[in-house]
Amino acid sequence: MLSADLVLRGGSVVTMDAAGTVLPEADVAVADGAIVAVGAALEAEAARVLDVRGCAVTPGFVNAHTHQCLLRGTKEDRPLETWLDELCFPMEHALQPSHTVAAAQMNQIEMIRSGTTTFVDMYRHLSDIAPIVDRSGLRAVLAPQIMDVGNGRGETWEEAEDFVRAWAGQHPRIDAWVGPHAPYTVHAEGYLRARRLADEVGTRVMTHLCETRFEVEEVTRREGVGPVEWLDRLGVLDGLLGAHGVWLSDDDRERLARRGASIVHNPSSNMKLASGVAEVGKAKEAGVAVGLGTDSVLSNNNLDMIEEARLASFLQKVTLGDATALPAAEALRLATMGGAEAIGMADRIGSIEVGKRADLVVISLEAAHMWPVFIGEQTNIVEQIVYSASAADVRHTIVDGVPLMLDRELLTLDEAEASEAVRRAAADLIGTLPPTTPYQ
Ligand SMILES: [Zn+2]
Structure with a gap:
């Protein structure tokens, strides 16, 4: 039994390895911030398990x-x-x-x-x-x-x-x-x-x-x-x-x-x-x-x-x-x-492979604009992500095995505090610009 900090269970894993492998209904196990196993029905116990069925898991x-x-x-x-x-x-x-x-x-x-x-x-x-x-x-x-x-x-x-x-x-x-x-x-x-x-x-x-x-x-x-x-x-x-x-x-x-x-x-x-x-x-x-x-x-x-x-x-x-x-x-x-x-980090990030840092994104495939999804031989998951998905379909964002967003909830930055800081800073900065003239 593998011991992990985090396991993502049952997603379609778009590995972006050299062969472009997409694993249907697979698990990704993470320990000490790194990917330690990828595959179907991993025998692993973990402090945190995320059920990502109905989602794609891609490299960040x-x-x-x-x-x-x-x-x-x-x-x-x-x-x-x-x-x-x-x-x-x-x-x-x-x-x-x-x-x-x-x-x-x-x-x-x-x-x-x-x-x-x-x-x-x-x-x-x-x-x-x-x-x-x-x-x-x-x-x-x-x-x-x-x-x-x-x-x-x-x-x-x-x-x-x-x-x-x-x-x-x-x-x-x-x-x-x-x-x-x-x-x-x-x-x-x-x-x-x-x-x-x-x-x-x-x-x-x-x-x-x-x-x-x-x-x-x-x-x-x-x-x-x-x-x-x-x-x-x-x-x-x-x-x-x-x-x-x-x-x-x-x-x-x-x-x-x-x-x-x-x-x-x-x-x-x-x-x-x-x-x-x-x-x-x-x-x-x-x-x-x-x-x-x-x-x-x-x-x-x-x-x-x-x-x-x-x-x-x-x-x-x-x-x-x-x-x-x-x-x-x-x-x-x-x-x-x-x-x-x-950027010279291909040995650490960019794909879902054992040994790489666990920088992972979970993208929901459940909204109507992503229908229909095929898995297995006829898989269209990569096409659906690139051509049909939008940013709002991103459900979880994980870096070094640490969730920064879970179920669209931000865990590390405060959105209300940032919004107020932006409002104040932008009002101040725009006042320093020269007047707008229509561009000819
Ligand atoms: Zn630039």
């Missing part, structure tokens, strides 16, 4: 690119450069820790409620945010966002370095990377400094990369080569996590693969800001690890990874004129194992 979602922002639904319908100038940069210039702390609570509540268990955040005031992640129970990579150019510069290099040194590799669920913002806002010296710091503390660098045509043209005008080749020449491409990767050439993809760099696809943000369509298939064929991200609530506007997987699939289909492009299983893979690979 990995949101590989986001920023914990506050002012959702403000200064909408602008192209990226105008949006940065009218909203992001003035807002970031005025941003205080109290604003970011409120945003972090709001963002993390939404992530837990929609089944994200790991997120990669590149933003501000992370010394104040890391304790919230400690409390929420989520797994996170936090990178202080640094800029040389623009009104909303972020913290100083000294503050960023202090944070990275204090948090990189020091917490079981929280890691710290270095986050130079983008090739059009950070000079060569900034990227070199990021590389030196990352090498010194043994961590990684993330940046926005080839997000817009403007960025590629601007860097090419300034440097004589595009952003990827420029960063390669600077020696900062090794192990880099590049958000977006919309405007990549074949040569760029080969360089990224050669340097072990990864890309995060952000379909909602790319559509909303009219940035373009990332060629996900070509990146994967070139050997580049590809994850999936929501980007921030400013450019999405939610943090729902189920919707993001669905839109990733639909965007490839309509762009390529090919309904077989990025099928459901591949879209779900982007949201789980793909993200784990992109």
Whole structure:
């Protein structure tokens, strides 16, 4: 008899292992935060047993690119450069820790409620945010966002370095990377400094990369080569996590693969800001690890990874004129194992396999919009999750074997307290923005 801390009984287990195994009516046993057994009718006794019949059990979602922002639904319908100038940069210039702390609570509540268990955040005031992640129970990579150019510069290099040194590799669920913002806002010296710091503390660098045509043209005008080749020449491409990767050439993809760099696809943000369509298939064929991200609530506007997987699939289909492009299983893979690979955690998270951390999501299949469900040979569970489910179908969210939400009840963060903090912080922050003028 296996002794476990937690057993999930009788769910359809979507393992996301290499073979894409879906186990009908199986159990998942967890001990010391790790998955210790997966299979039908496990002989196990546990302190807590969750009956998850009628549900799917999937690996927790990995949101590989986001920023914990506050002012959702403000200064909408602008192209990226105008949006940065009218909203992001003035807002970031005025941003205080109290604003970011409120945003972090709001963002993390939404992530837990929609089944994200790991997120990669590149933003501000992370010394104040890391304790919230400690409390929420989520797994996170936090990178202080640094800029040389623009009104909303972020913290100083000294503050960023202090944070990275204090948090990189020091917490079981929280890691710290270095986050130079983008090739059009950070000079060569900034990227070199990021590389030196990352090498010194043994961590990684993330940046926005080839997000817009403007960025590629601007860097090419300034440097004589595009952003990827420029960063390669600077020696900062090794192990880099590049958000977006919309405007990549074949040569760029080969360089990224050669340097072990990864890309995060952000379909909602790319559509909303009219940035373009990332060629996900070509990146994967070139050997580049590809994850999936929501980007921030400013450019999405939610943090729902189920919707993001669905839109990733639909965007490839309509762009390529090919309904077989990025099928459901591949879209779900982007949201789980793909993200784990992109952020170098594939040995710990991203699939339901013995030995991995118990980052698990239980998704109800019982609502009418999920009917009919087939299990066994004809199983359509992966398709139902990607194409039919919504965030509200997530019933339980578990990280390291610890439930953060059970039966839709949040266990680690206080929604009423967060709501009040967001109301106050947002009213304060919006008052600092320049007046809205209709965008021409
Ligand atoms: Zn971003």
